[in-house]
Amino acid sequence: MRVTEGGLELEVPGEQTEGVEESVFYNPRQELNRDLTIATLRAFREREPRAGSYLDAMTASGIRGVRAAADGWDVTCTDVSDDAVALARANLERNGLEATVERRNANAVMHERPFDVIDLDPYGTPMPFADAAFAKCRDLVCVTATDTAPLCGAHFQSGVRSYSAVPRNTDYHTEMGVRILLSALARSAARFDVGATPLLTHATSHYVRTYLELDRKATAADAAIDELGHLYHCEDCLYREADPGLVADPLERCPHCDGERVLTAGPIWLGPIRDREFVADVRAEIPDEFGTADAARELCDELVTELDRPTHYDQHKLCKNWGLPANAMDDFLADLRAAGFEAARAHYGGTTFKTDATVGEIYAATEANLE
Ligand SMILES: C[S@@+](CC[C@H](N)C(=O)[O-])C[C@H]1O[C@@H](n2cnc3c(N)ncnc32)[C@H](O)[C@@H]1O
């Protein structure tokens, strides 16, 4: 079947069913991820004009490599599958584009030679590829993780194994996943004396995507490690507290409800998950022709206005816990602001928001209008 994306045509094996193309080599549900990748590459080239080489480490149909090559990047595509390599070559040729395509294990290639930008887009966890990516990459590592259940603590042992951290299943499970992933990546980069700073990170339907700017200096690695810490979370009243530093000092009782069901998660990334100015630059690089232009711009807008502090609340879950009906989100947030707190929606969807108010302060500020 033929698919069109970013103004380019690709041929991928598979059938079109009910308007949705399905193929082992091409996932239409990741178009937003790829559109944002191209916009990010454009914004990043403005920031770092020297950057020219791009490794599409798990290329499958070649779609990322094709799109980057069309934008003038010096592209290398790797995949361990013979069929993927043949398909990527055919798709480059079909679009009159040139790139190096190798049937190789991406880990071997990344250890052999440096690239300015590396894109990791594996099935499931990216951690088996992280060390190799940070070993030599010069500027930017882009990472997709689709194993959201391990990341957010729903598959606890698997999360511990993959991310060398303790994830906990909370009402902010996607943000837990984002911060567990960023923690593991920062620690992987630090092994090579590399600081990894998130320029853009988003959690979108069943995957997390992040773009990490690298600074190959031990002091930069130390600065990244300084962003790690632990989260304490009360399962009874949803109180949460971020504790910077690598040594945890778990709470024995919840400071709000005095309950004993307090979870500790970590080490997790407590720092910003994106650079506001960079996200605005990315937004400006999304043309109308991109299939997901509206959604991608909306996501950038949400990421710009989202507050940095961990972690988001979910208004519906709070109200359910309080046994009160939820009111309109805008009214709820206005009540928080009127009480002197910062409050803004989060990009995690639905009724998620962030505030500097504690769970007790949120209740006091909003309860009168919950009816
Ligand atoms: C999720 S798909 C990639 C999708 C593609 N990047 C896209 O945007 O449509 C993962 C690909 O990684 C390949 N792969 C798995 N292990 C690999 C390895 N060690 N080195 C390179 N490619 C690998 C698989 O053959 C598969 O084609």
Ligand SMILES: [Zn+2]
């Ligand atoms: Zn509590």
